[in-house]
Amino acid sequence: xxxxxxxxxxxxxxxxxxxxxxxxxxxxxxxxxxxxxxxxxxxxxxxxxxxxxxxxxxxxxxxxxxxxxxxxxxxxxxxxxxxxxxxxxxxxxxxxxxxxxxxxxxxxxxxxxxxxxxxxxxxxxxxxxxxxxxxxxxxxx
Numbered sequence: 001x002x003x004x005x006x007x008x009x010x011x012x013x014x015x016x017x018x019x020x021x022x023x024x025x026x027x028x029x030x031x032x033x034x035x036x037x038x039x040x041x042x043x044x045x046x047x048x049x050x051x052x053x054x055x056x057x058x059x060x061x062x063x064x065x066x067x068x069x070x071x072x073x074x075x076x077x078x079x080x081x082x083x084x085x086x087x088x089x090x091x092x093x094x095x096x097x098x099x100x101x102x103x104x105x106x107x108x109x110x111x112x113x114x115x116x117x118x119x120x121x122x123x124x125x126x127x128x129x130x131x132x133x134x135x136x137x138x139x140x141x
Contacts (some may be wrong), residue, residue: 025070034101047079
């Protein structure tokens with residue numbers, strides 16, 4: 001039994017979450033994901049402000065809110081005159097410079113996925129297992 005416990009403990013020590021980089025640069029606005037292009041938008045085509053980046057992450061995962069894997073918190077999003085939001089929006093890079101971001105689809109993200117909690121679940125199960133083992137061992141004596 002102690003060999004099995006030691007093996008289980010050794011295996012769980014090396015469990016960790018995998019972090020990866022995003023496949024492409026994007027912004028999320030009100031549940032819609034927009035892929036960043038290299039195309040500049042003429043400032044005369046910029047319409048009203050429609051949102052801004054509320055959080056930044058350069059690690060792959062799922063997040064809620066208006067976030068980006070390229071632009072820092074506070075970066076503003078604008079409508080492009082003559083285009084629907086389902087086609088594209090403009091992202092303000094700096095004063096007078098706007099980049100087109102093409103609509104990719106709906107982003108159904110939530111801040112914490114199962115993989116974020118997996119190490120905690122394994123650790124909790126390990127604690128329960130060890131506690132039960134020692135309680136059982138104590139009762140036998």
